[in-house]
Amino acid sequence: MEIHIENVGEYLKNSGIKPSYQRIRIFQYLVENRNHPTVDMIYKALCAEIPTLSKTTVYNTLNLFIEKKIVNVIVIEENETRYDSVMDVHGHFKCEKCGKIFDIDIDNEHLKDNRLKEFEIKEQHYYFKGICKDCANK
Structure with a gap:
């Protein structure tokens, strides 16, 4: 269950998403880490690299990815929402x-x-x- 994307910016564009630097890095994080992260995990991993990043931006970006059907939501525990870039049924x-x-x-x-x-x-x-x-x- 691996996802290979040559050009994340092009992939986002083809999915109807304007490929800003923050969006590209958030999607790259999901694809490269495969750790089914929470908003907090993504924010903590990227905030040093992108000082202007906010948790709200991460949350809004993930919601856009879900709307465009390039990311799935995983809710195993009621109080914990995680995200997955593998869209195949698994x-x-x-x-x-x-x-x-x-x-x-x-x-x-x-x-x-x-x-x-x-x-x-x-x-x-x-x-x-x-x-x-x-x-x-x-």
């Missing part, structure tokens, strides 16, 4: 000890249900919680 596993979120491949063919044929599905979410292998081995 699941997430959150470790209860270290808090990391891992991507999980999901086989859509096994999830088809005849009872859903008459419904228009707009979102799919698959979440698992437990202890990751690194924490289990400690």
Whole structure:
């Protein structure tokens, strides 16, 4: 589940987004780090490089990315919103000890249900919680 983008500015432009420096760096952060970050995590990672960056700018930029369908929202815990640049259908596993979120491949063919044929599905979410292998081995 990797995303490869040669030119982030062009990618944003093709998605209907004006590619400002802040928008480019926020999207690059999502693609390069794959850590399913919160607004705070993105802000802390980029504020030294971009002194004019605010949490409001990060939040508004992420909402624009969601609106343009280039970023997904992940809400596993009610009080924690995270963001993901992988748009393919996949699941997430959150470790209860270290808090990391891992991507999980999901086989859509096994999830088809005849009872859903008459419904228009707009979102799919698959979440698992437990202890990751690194924490289990400690």
